Amino acid sequence: MMIEKHISALLYRYQCVTVPGFGAFLTDIRPAYLDAAAHTFYPPKKLVSFNANVKNNDGLLANHISLQEKISYDAAVNAIALAVDSWKQALNNFDVISLKNLGDFGLNAEGSLVFTPDTPVNYLSSAFGLSNVVSSAVRREELKAEVEALEEKAPIIFTPERKRNYSYLKYAAVFVVMAAVGTTGFKTYHDQQVAQQTLVVQHAVQEKVQQQIQQATFFIDNPLPAVTLPLKEEVINTPYHVIAGAYSTEANALKAVAQLKAKGYNAQTVGQNKFKLYMVSYGGYTTYAEAQDSMRNIHKTHNTEAWLMVKK
Template sequence: MNINSHISSLLYRYQCVTVPGFGAFLTEIQSAQLNGSAVTFNPPAKVVSFNANIKNNDGLLASHISLTEKISYEEAVTSISAVVNSWMEKLQSRETLSIENIGNIKLYSEMTWFFEPINNTNYLTSSFGLSNFISPSIKREELKKIVEELEEVAPIIFTPEKKKNYSYLKYAAAAVLFFGLAGTFGYKQYYDTKIEQDILLVEKSVQNKVQDKIQEATFFISAPLPEVNIAIEEDTKNYPYHIVAGVFSSEQNAKNAYADLIQKGFKAELGPKSNNGMNPVYFQSFVEYGEAKSFLDSVRNSSNNQAWLLID
């Protein structure tokens, strides 16, 4: 199985994607950069790094593969293990492991790993549509040289003559220059505003398409359940970490699953409906990542081994 695309897809939404038994790919947001030597402006981006010490299975990658490939969670774990074995054999042979759209990894010793990220993919969704911009340099010295050369070839000689009163021409020329500059700056401001509006429209369209693709690759349709009518209280607190019990195309099925979790003693929640109409159901939501991870391990060992962690 080629898990490169699955890892790449998860890096758009998560800060850490762990490959069980191998290591974890981490992302960090980097602000816009200016390369002074090349006069190049780089947009904000997610920088990918690798940590070989994080190897525990947090279930994120296996759950994602299980949903997208339509296989069981155990089969996904087995497939990941087979890929990791092939990767380690290649690294032990001192070959370079190339992971598409992510980076290259080399193993110099058991304690020395070298990771070189590939920068042709920007995993920061808010920067879609933005590319590097190279500003042309201003060549003031060259223009000065040309003027000096022209003065040497054709020197300017002033000859005395009678002065006439052309003061009215001064004011007329000043008026023409003022209105000309006003029109030029007004047109430039209109042109710049139009360009900015077009760029914002393109960025918004690309972001919407990417979000739809990500959600289509994550959510799945569960078997329908009997209808149960329950009252739902809106939670106004901000809990960014959610332990997902299931995702349903039917809102009524989601309510039934929610009622079943409440009856079992969980602090269950109904998540907000996604853009493609899917209804997530959470075992519980947390403010801290550590609490959410501990609860996820407990739920997998006792109730549902296919539960997974969603981060807003």
């Protein structure tokens, strides 16, 4: 039985494989290195050595042979002993024993056992598939001398630089600026037209809403005595108003304005509607969004019946 193949298989996984009665094969990891003189890069590798002083049977090799050859453990131990006896007999005859993928054994002049490793395979599993990389030397000095020689021989010809005309870029820049100004002006004009048309549409919708209001009179429970008070016409510059109510008399309208101002509102009267009722506003707003926000707050905090009026 060739037990060296089982020794090789174990060296992939273990650092020490003992052959009972003969010695132990040891491994040591050598890191990757570069041989600058040979221009060769060597990957990491397991180096194999041999120690003839370790001969005790640890069971590793015999158990592996038993499993691989499907024989009993005792039969594996006997197979190892037969192989060792044949090796020792060959060594006594001063023959050289060659174990595949491990190395050579022989006796020197003093009769000592000498092991010469010969491992074409790499037992380091993490470096599996990596091989030596040989690169050709870079001849920097020779190439530099050749370039210098060529520079001395080659004439140097100066070619006058042609000045390019970039005047077209100036006209392109002017065109871009004019296009940007025109676009901005058109956008401003368009936004003004949209705002004006929106105001007209909202006013038309408001007219339809007022036509649906029943012709009724809103009274306060204890009205003020009828007095003649001049109702000052207020100048209304804001198109949007949140209406608090409509009153049949000027006195009641003014009283409602005073009550709303006391609560912090910028209240005012905004004239009469088609039904001759005096309308009182919580305040005027320049934009539809502001008026909508104010009306929502008033619905939550004061008056759920408040409504929005658009005035030309």
